[in-house]
Structure formats: C-alpha cells, structure tokens
Amino acid sequence: MIYLSGSLVTLWFCGLVFLAGRGLNLSRLVLNNLQPGATYFGKGDVKSFTLLGAEFRIQATAIDPSLLTEAGKTYQNRARLNDRIMIAWGAGGFILIGVLFSYLRT
Incomplete structure (x- = not known):
C-alpha cells in the first residue's frame, strides 16, 4: 500500500509541475502580446507575494486587459483558468493525500 500512496504523491507533484510550466508559458505569451508601445510595469492590479523577502509582480493575470491585443486577452483568460486549476x-490533492495517508496509518 505504501507504493500506491507514494505513486499518488508523485503523480500529484508532477501535475503541479506541469501546471506551473503551463502557467509560465501562458505568462510569456501574454507578455509577448502587448499593444504596440504599451508597457505593463506599474499598471494593472498588484498581485504580489513575498517569498523569502523577494517580491514577484510579473503575473499575466495582473496586467490590465486594455494593454493587450486580442490574442493577449485570450492568453490571459487561459492563464487565469490555469491558475484556478492549479490551486x-x-x-x-493535498487533502486527498492527507486523508489517504491517515487511512493507511490506521
């Protein structure tokens, strides 16, 4: 049974890595589809979080849609959906794996 739970943890983690990579690619696509002459820095919603004192503010979902082309808006919607799926x-998965490990422990 421990192999089953280890395999599920591995699959869950690989799914998270896949979704994170997809999110990075969608962020790249959004940033590549800005209106000509538009800059994204300092505009739009501020969605920052700190990790060990560093702030990350470049997020595709935080850019104001008026700064994007039509393709950029499409990629931004996909990025928002990807964020929701990843969360x-x-x-x-965290809850399911926690329940599985507590069940196997008893």
Missing part, C-alpha cells in the same frame, strides 16, 4: 489541483 484546485494543489488543495484537492
């Missing part, structure tokens, strides 16, 4: 995958 659901992470939280759901």
